[in-house]
Amino acid sequence: MCTAATYKTKDFYFGRTLDYEISYGDQVVITPRNYVFDLRSGGQLKSHYAMIGMACVMQDYPLYYDAVNEKGLGIAGLNFVGNAHYNKPVADKDNITQFELIPWILGKCATVKEARALLENLNLTDIPFMEKLPMAQLHWIIADKEACITLECMESGMKVYDNPVGVLTNNPPFDYQMFNLNNYMHLAVANHPNTFSDELVLNPYSRGMGGMGLPGDLSSQSRFVRVSFVKMNSLSGDSEEESVSQFFHILGSVDQQRGCCKLGEDKYEITLYTSCCNTDKGIYYYNTYDNHQISAVDMHKEDLDGEKLISYALVKGEQFFKQN
Ligand SMILES: C[C@H](CCC(=O)NCCS(=O)(=O)O)[C@H]1CC[C@H]2[C@@H]3CC[C@@H]4C[C@H](O)CC[C@]4(C)[C@H]3C[C@H](O)[C@]12C
Numbered sequence: 082m083c084t085a086a087t088y089k090t091k092d093f094y095f096g097r098t099l100d101y102e103i104s105y106g107d108q109v110v111i112t113p114r115n116y117v118f119d120l121r122s123g124g125q126l127k128s129h130y131a132m133i134g135m136a137c138v139m140q141d142y143p144l145y146y147d148a149v150n151e152k153g154l155g156i157a158g159l160n161f162v163g164n165a166h167y168n169k170p171v172a173d174k175d176n177i178t179q180f181e182l183i184p185w186i187l188g189k190c191a192t193v194k195e196a197r198a199l200l201e202n203l204n205l206t207d208i209p210f211m212e213k214l215p216m217a218q219l220h221w222i223i224a225d226k227e228a229c230i231t232l233e234c235m236e237s238g239m240k241v242y243d244n245p246v247g248v249l250t251n252n253p254p255f256d257y258q259m260f261n262l263n264n265y266m267h268l269a270v271a272n273h274p275n276t277f278s279d280e281l282v283l284n285p286y287s288r289g290m291g292g293m294g295l296p297g298d299l300s301s302q303s304r305f306v307r308v309s310f311v312k313m314n315s316l317s318g319d320s321e322e323e324s325v326s327q328f329f330h331i332l333g334s335v336d337q338q339r340g341c342c343k344l345g346e347d348k349y350e351i352t353l354y355t356s357c358c359n360t361d362k363g364i365y366y367y368n369t370y371d372n373h374q375i376s377a378v379d380m381h382k383e384d385l386d387g388e389k390l391i392s393y394a395l396v397k398g399e400q401f402f403k404q405n
Pocket residue numbers: 082083099100101105137144145146158159160161162179180209210214215216217218251252
């Protein structure tokens with residue numbers, strides 16, 4: 082399971098949690114403008130926009146999970162197991178395999194509007210990166226400061242939805258997730274008066290009772306509702322510190338603690354990392370399950386005209402600030 086969210090203050094922020102039981106060797110990876118992507122169905126992507134995000138690098142190739150480009154466009158891939166459906170290559174379409182989607186969109190598009198236009202001719206294909214690496218089954222959230230969309234390729238075809246909440250989790254398909262929010266329209270951030278019955282004296286004995294009924298479990302449908310409620314009602318100052326801090330609090334509402342989501346004997350899903358990218362400044366902030374301190378990598382401190390990937394290993398282990 083994973084959760085992605087967007088947040089706007091003075092700048093625009095885009096990030097996600099990645100929940101899983103094992104790490105693939107995640108790193109913060111910057112792809113400069115002149116790194117050449119050899120596309121699987123032919124052609125190359127070179128002289129593209131630079132991008133920064135979380136990826137594992139295999140055979141000198143950045144397999145991005147989420148990334149943002151220098152123009153402020155962001156995209157994240159989240160599990161969509163059982164619903165994702167990729168195709169065989171066909172003539173007269175842009176045949177892009179699933180692991181190429183993030184660099185292809187971020188390399189070419191400056192905005193969601195441009196991404197939408199590019200998607201019109203997309204045929205998302207099922208060519209694996211390597212035989213031994215099982216193909217991820219994903220759907221994607223694509224956002225900039227003006228707009229947000231969800232991309233789902235299913236057996237019934239490719240769907241591009243407007244995403245007015247700016248969040249994404251996993252199953253079920255996005256239209257179901259949005260419809261399900263109808264069930265929670267009574268939720269409020271302030272306490273309600275008693276509408277249960279005039280004949281009973283019922284008291285709001287605690288703060289926060291307007292949100293009673295907000296699902297608290299870790300299922301993807303419940304996380305979608307919870308993070309939507311938290312995000313839509315979130316307030317913060319608009320400085321960098323206040324915005325980034327608030328963003329981590331939003332995704333903190335769907336954090337997964339070790340022990341609470343059992344997958345098998347001694348196997349538990351946890352939030353491996355949480356990211357928050359300032360898409361205007363190209364700064365990628367993250368923390369990990371074992372290191373709550375926020376670390377940051379700024380793409381503009383690197384030579385973005387280069388040809389080689391630039392990788393930063395994640396900072397590991399809690400960093401205690403000892404006050405005495
Ligand atoms: C595991 C993650 C989703 C986490 C999640 O949601 N876990 C809950 C399961 S559930 O929702 O409860 O079912 C996903 C998200 C992005 C993925 C990578 C995308 C690039 C590349 C694509 C290739 O094809 C395969 C290898 C590859 C490195 C992928 C590995 C893995 O698949 C990643 C990390």
